Amino acid sequence: MGIKxxxxxxxxxxxxxxxxxxxxxxxELFSIFVGSxxxxxxxxxxxxxxxxxxxxxxxxxxxxxxxxxxxxxxxVAKYAMLQAAVELGRRMLRERMFRDGPLSNPHQASQYxxxxxxxxxxxxxxxxxxxxxxxxxxxxxxxxxxxxxxSVHPREVARRALALNAAAVIVAHNHPSGVAEPSxxxxxxxxxxxxxxxxxxxxxxxxxxxxxxxxxxxxDRGML
Numbered sequence: 407m408g409i410k411x412x413x414x415x416x417x418x419x420x421x422x423x424x425x426x427x428x429x430x431x432x433x434e435l436f437s438i439f440v441g442s443x444x445x446x447x448x449x450x451x452x453x454x455x456x457x458x459x460x461x462x463x464x465x466x467x468x469x470x471x472x473x474x475x476x477x478x479x480x481x482v483a484k485y486a487m488l489q490a491a492v493e494l495g496r497r498m499l500r501e502r503m504f505r506d507g508p509l510s511n512p513h514q515a516s517q518y519x520x521x522x523x524x525x526x527x528x529x530x531x532x533x534x535x536x537x538x539x540x541x542x543x544x545x546x547x548x549x550x551x552x553x554x555x556x557s558v559h560p561r562e563v564a565r566r567a568l569a570l571n572a573a574a575v576i577v578a579h580n581h582p583s584g585v586a587e588p589s590x591x592x593x594x595x596x597x598x599x600x601x602x603x604x605x606x607x608x609x610x611x612x613x614x615x616x617x618x619x620x621x622x623x624x625x626d627r628g629m630l
Contacts, residue, residue, distance in 0.1 A: 503518045509541075515614075535570045564608065
């Protein structure tokens with residue numbers, strides 16, 4: 407029996423419309439994006455199989471193209487839809503960061519930074535440029551690879567700050583291992599960034615490291 411044969415109150419789309427998205431399980435929400443199942447397996451069953459096989463919702467959404475397309479019932483269109491949904495979530499958080507007023511505390515950016523960086527498979531260095539009132543001017547990914555004092559060029563960060571007429575900067579990078587503990591290289595990089603930005607009268611507000619759990623702010627550790 408397909409989902410269309412279920413009682414209306416139990417169908418994921420109708421249930422969402424009547425009771426809101428919070429009323430749906432992960433599998434039911436996921437089935438709306440999956441759209442349809444495969445022979446003998448409806449969309450909810452396919453969603454449950456995916457969640458079980460990959461180990462949860464986050465694991466499915468971070469899975470690569472090859473991994474997902476190897477699952478019977480998941481084609482290019484469904485993969486594209488899932489990726490679009492994830493990117494829309496990131497963009498919503500980014501828009502909120504720009505819109506919701508000054509960043510009086512660097513941790514206010516942590517939701518977006520976590521969404522943007524936590525599941526990346528390589529280290530990515532990102533900078534948030536702020537004006538004198540700490541409103542966001544721009545947010546840019548500047549470097550990728552192994553983030554250390556050699557691969558991140560403080561002069562380039564300072565150059566972008568000057569180009570954007572920024573008064574302050576928050577920087578962040580991820581640890582793909584999931585362990586957000588600052589390394590010696592992270593501390594050395596922070597010192598170099600602070601010195602380079604000070605030369606052009608720009609304040610380094612914080613350096614956040616993104617891993618599992620809450621981001622670690624070097625300012626909280628007395629390392630800034």
